[in-house]
Amino acid sequence: MEFKKVHNDKSISELEGWKWDSSKFPNDSTSGIENRFFKLHDIPLNKLEIDDIRFLINQNSALTFILPIAILSLEKNFFVETEYYEGDLINSILNINLDGFWNQNLELKNKIISLIIKNQSQMEFIDLDWETKKELKSNFKKFIQE
Secondary structure (H helix, E strand, C coil): CCCCCCCCCCEHHHHHCCCCCHHHCCHHHCCHHHHHHHHHCCCEHHHCCHHHHHHHHHCCCCHHHHHHHHHHHHHHCCCCCCCCCCCHHHHHHHCCCCCCHHHHCHHHHHHHHHHHHHHHHHHHHCCCCHHHHHHHHHHHHHHHHC
């Protein structure tokens, strides 16, 4: 599957053509989430950690650049734990709530559906509480049917 060519040595800011001017905001005027968000936009894609990828996905940020990286990680370990629990990366992807995103990115969606189908039987072997497994299974089903 061919994804959009991305220069992994470039930051999101470089790829999207904008720069955050931190001098306009006093250090105490932004939240930790805002600070992390903007700092991550200045890091080259190939230097981002997997928990940074999940964080950016949760922020609906730069998804066309970030999701191919996330998919590569899921291909190695579908239930990778980035920060909170096994499967938190795939769960973040399944919860992307940007209107029309999946309709405009069918190649990415189809790749994720393929990975779900290939790996969902492994759900019983991961170390998750019942509620989280139930949520993941529900999100798998919903994502495939949309």
